[in-house]
Amino acid sequence: MSAAEFDDLGDRQRPHLIVVGGGLAGLTAAIDAIDRDWQVTLFDARPRLGGATWSFARKGLMFDNGQHVYLACCDSYRRYLNRIGMTEMSPLSRLAIPVLQPDPSGAAPRLSWIRRNGLPAPLHLAASLGSYRYLSLGERVAIGRAALAIRRLRLDDPHLDTETFASFLLRHGQSPRSIEVLWDLIALPTINVRAKEASLLMAAKVFQTGLLARADAADIGWSRIPLTQLHVDPALGILTAAGARVHASAKVSEVLLDDERRRVTGVRVDGERYFADAVVLAANAESVAELLPAEAGVDTAGIDALGNSPIIDVHLVFDRKVMDYRLASGIDSPVQFVFDATESAGLDPERGQSIAISISGADEEHGERPEVLIDRYRGALAELFPRVREAELIDGVVSREHRATFRAGVGSQRKRPGVATDLSNLVMAGTYTDTGWPATMEGAVRSGALAIATLAGVQPFSTTPSLLKEAI
Ligand SMILES: Cc1cc2nc3c(=O)[nH]c(=O)nc-3n(C[C@H](O)[C@H](O)[C@H](O)COP(=O)(O)OP(=O)(O)OC[C@H]3O[C@@H](n4cnc5c(N)ncnc54)[C@H](O)[C@@H]3O)c2cc1C
Structure with missing residues (x-):
């Protein structure tokens, strides 16, 4: 055994978890684990953490890799912000989106608002949609019918993943123009594909949870500070204060199994082996598909096919x-x-x-x-x-x-694996797992939390001091 391997064993009285990937899923898993008094070692392949949310400096200013927003219905993400003490740095505002249309003659652009009032859902949007000037009166009236039909959909109905959102909307009396200037206004930034491609299931989730369930569900928040300062720096502070070891520029190349190939014993990084009681694979989908051992019993071709x-x-x-x-x-x-x-x-x-x-x-x-x-x-x-x-x-x-x-198109749902694998001490986390949400910060945090809750339910992981001796 090398010095690096031995050093990583740490305190043998507490279970030791390795987290692969330091995006929001991995950071959530790591923090939830230290909150259970587990030892944590986190590896990320890149020189920085934060995964798909990160910031860069240029000419004295800070920029994010992409503007990130969340909605008030994102309970798990809000819990993460709260845990790392950053709620005030990413405050929510009441839903009010000015929608502008250029005037081809060069006159001032036209303006209409999508905003909620104080009425209960779904009436909270009725006034603003009723006066949405980019649609005819008939088109505006039809919106309510489609909204009610979406509200009635059952998210556990597998047929929802066999139809596009646009086809559903057309079936429910929406015009192509209505899809373009209203439905896609919400679907595109939340699902990241247009209604003509989006799975009805993902759209139903977004509209039911974000717009139709609670009046304040779609109140919008985003960060007042760069994303790295929001998501990563405070999380790192919490992790290192709890004794977690965090390694950046550390690409995990293999998940290690015991001789019977029934349990995970650790991971390989830069030729070194690191042992642990359990592993959370919170890398992005492509990496996870490569790292998963066949014994995990996960359909890696399905993960790859998500696109x-x-x-x-x-x-x-x-x-x-x-x-x-x-x-x-x-x-x-x-x-x-x-x-x-x-x-x-x-x-x-x-x-x-x-x-x-x-x-x-x-x-x-x-x-x-x-x-x-x-x-x-x-x-x-x-x-x-x-x-x-x-x-x-x-x-x-x-x-x-x-x-x-x-790519949350038709059929994407059945390609998304759950977090558990056939190896009881190996779990996955990441937005591609079956969180019920599109690929969002909420989905990432949910998956990280679910991964730890799943491991905690695996006996004897959470109750025996450590299985490290097996690994040794
Ligand atoms: C430009 C942009 C805008 C977005 N806008 C929004 C938005 O407005 N609202 C919203 O909710 N969501 C938004 N998202 C989506 C959201 O950022 C992601 O869904 C979420 O952050 C993904 O988190 P994750 O932890 O699942 O995966 P990732 O963030 O991808 O983290 C995976 C990590 O694993 C690491 N890794 C990979 N392979 C290995 C390996 N072999 N060994 C070790 N580490 C490895 C990677 O380096 C990475 O850090 C946006 C995304 C982007 C890119």
Whole structure:
């Protein structure tokens, strides 16, 4: 046994868990484990933690790899924020989205709001949708019928995963225009594919939980500080204070099994073996599919077949304030959602405004050169916010995430594994697992928590001092 192996054994009186991957799923699993007084060692292949949520510095300002928002119904993610002491840094605001449409004649853009009032669900949206000016009266009336039909869907009905959301909407009297300027406005940023591709199951989950169950469920929150400072730094503080060992730039290459190949004994990293009582695979789907031993009994081909959907963010820094809203959305414009990121960028609002334009389902834009995207989105932004024309662009940068989320199309549900495997001390975590949610921060945190709850239920893991001796 090497020194590294021995060193990693730590306190033998407490169960020892290895977490592979330090995104939100892995960080949640690690924190939940130390909260149970387990020892934790976490490995992440990259030099930084945070996985799909991370920040970078450029010319004295901070940018996120992608604007991240959550809804009030994201209970598990909110629990994570609370546990790491960051609730106030990512506050919720009442649902109120200004939806802007450029005027082709160059006149001021048109404006309509999607916002809730104080009435109980689903009436909380009725007034704003009833006056949604981009749809005809008939189209607006039809929205209510489709909403009620969505509300009646049973999320445990497997047929929901065999139809697209768009086909369901068309069957329920929605026009193609209504799908484009209303339903996709919500479906695209939450599911990361358009209604014409999205599984009805994922859409039903989003609309039932986020919009139709509780009046305040879709109140929106996002971070006032860079995502790394929000999600990672405080989590690292908690973990290291509890004695957890966190290794970045440490790619796990193999999950180790005992001689009978019935239990996991640890992992291999850079040629070294690290032993533990249990392992949580919280890496992204592709890595997990590669790492899973056949004995885990997981359909890795199904995980691979989930595929990916990209997200791009175009960050534009202007020398002055060009947008008065904190967030807005565009229709008949390449701009889907746009955020005022001045505060999280660390930019003095007296000296300019940092804008993040978020493009979900960005298959077409993904291969475009940054200067092309910056030019296109600056022009599109100017059509929605005319002050952009007079403003000087101080900086522009594009962040791309090719594998931002799994592709939540028809049939995706049956490809998503549960967190448990046939090896009782090996569990998975990550948004691709069957959380019931699309690939979101909520899904990631849920899966991490579920992974630990699953392990805790596996006897004797949580009650015997350690199975390390077996491994030795
Ligand atoms: C641009 C963008 C915008 C988004 N917007 C939103 C949003 O507005 N709202 C929302 O809720 N969600 C959003 N999401 C989705 C959300 O960020 C992700 O679903 C979530 O963060 C995924 O967390 P995870 O822990 O499951 O996986 P990941 O974050 O992918 O973490 C996996 C980790 O495993 C590590 N790893 C991989 N292989 C190995 C290995 N062999 N050994 C060790 N470590 C390994 C990786 O380095 C990574 O850190 C967005 C995502 C992106 C990319």
